[in-house]
Amino acid sequence: MKFAVIQFPGSNCDIDLYEALHTVCGADVEYVPSKESSLDGFDAVMLPGGFSYGDYLRAGAIARFTNIMPAIVKMANEGKPVFGTCNGFQILTEAGLLPGALKRNDSLKFVCKTVELEVVNNDTIFTSEYQRGEKINLPIAHADGSFYADEATLKELEDNHQVVFRYSKENPNGSLHDIAGITNKRGNVLGMMPHPERAVEALLGNTDGLRLFKSILDHAEVKA
Amino acid sequence: MTTVRIYVTYKQSVFDPQGEAITNSIHSLGHDEVQSVKVGKFFDVVIDPSKKAVEESVKEISEELLVNFNMETYTYKVLEEK
Numbered sequence: 001m002k003f004a005v006i007q008f009p010g011s012n013c014d015i016d017l018y019e020a021l022h023t024v025c026g027a028d029v030e031y032v033p034s035k036e037s038s039l040d041g042f043d044a045v046m047l048p049g050g051f052s053y054g055d056y057l058r059a060g061a062i063a064r065f066t067n068i069m070p071a072i073v074k075m076a077n078e079g080k081p082v083f084g085t086c087n088g089f090q091i092l093t094e095a096g097l098l099p100g101a102l103k104r105n106d107s108l109k110f111v112c113k114t115v116e117l118e119v120v121n122n123d124t125i126f127t128s129e130y131q132r133g134e135k136i137n138l139p140i141a142h143a144d145g146s147f148y149a150d151e152a153t154l155k156e157l158e159d160n161h162q163v164v165f166r167y168s169k170e171n172p173n174g175s176l177h178d179i180a181g182i183t184n185k186r187g188n189v190l191g192m193m194p195h196p197e198r199a200v201e202a203l204l205g206n207t208d209g210l211r212l213f214k215s216i217l218d219h220a221e222v223k224a
Numbered sequence: 225m226t227t228v229r230i231y232v233t234y235k236q237s238v239f240d241p242q243g244e245a246i247t248n249s250i251h252s253l254g255h256d257e258v259q260s261v262k263v264g265k266f267f268d269v270v271i272d273p274s275k276k277a278v279e280e281s282v283k284e285i286s287e288e289l290l291v292n293f294n295m296e297t298y299t300y301k302v303l304e305e306k
Contacts, residue, residue, distance in 0.1 A: 057289070057290070058292055061289070061292070093294070094292070099294075100294055101292050101294035101295045103234075103238070103295055104241055104242065105241070106239065106241045107241070108241050108242060108245055148238060148294060148295050149294060150237075150294070153294075174239065174241070
């Protein structure tokens with residue numbers, strides 16, 4: 001299974017994602033600059049955190065126009081794993097691959113700390129290594145992470161079990177329904193504000209993010 | 225050329241944390257007459273009306289890029305025609 005880590009101008013968590021997959025999981029992974037237009041030969045695509053295009057207009061809004069986006073949409077439509085963390089999540093909503101939007105935190109502050117999450121749905125290709133209802137801790141680092149969607153969309157997300165992670169002890173940003181991560185209806189596109197790639201080694205103080213990457217790799221093995 | 229100012233704000237139903245913080249600050253100044261403040265942004269767009277109808281152009285660029293309809297809405301006015 002081969003992963004692509006997309007590098008947009010302004011991405012700054014691309015190396016973290018790459019190393020989580022390459023060094024920690026021993027996976028086959030390559031950087032792909034957003035000016036490229038093909039993802040042929042890749043089985044999964046990862047969108048890193050950061051500030052693509054300086055968050056101009058809205059976080060993630062400009063990255064949608066990069067050359068690589070049609071290839072990412074194609075992979076999503078083919079049912080391949082597409083994952084976005086932080087700015088990657090914002091890009092996936094702006095590109096219409098995930099519903100809703102991420103707006104300014106209610107506190108107006110950039111929040112950088114470790115928060116407790118509940119794994120709401122472990123029946124996905126990204127979370128099969130977790131227990132349903134399990135509490136995990138992951139770092140967050142964002143100013144625009146307040147998930148917003150209208151009532152009808154929220155109901156649809158809940159009814160289809162698309163809410164995968166919820167903030168459990170405290171809601172750090174004002175997200176509706178305490179939403180920290182969602183999938184698309186098909187379940188192959190996951191966006192989340194927390195950073196699992198920053199919690200993959202004991203040396204980092206936390207390994208709760210590791211099983212997310214293991215889940216994707218397990219899924220590939222089962223399929224093969 | 226026609227200059228159009230497009231205003232983008234959160235929808236009525238969406239919490240505007242900046243607006244609330246500014247309202248609180250205004251109240252701290254003693255301006256109890258101010259009930260609320262809503263924060264938005266505007267874009268001054270210069271359009272060549274011989275290439276496309278201004279109204280159509282504004283609608284398209286707003287809906288395709290300037291506005292995220294999940295949380296935002298927009299209005300516009302023509303500032304200058306020459």
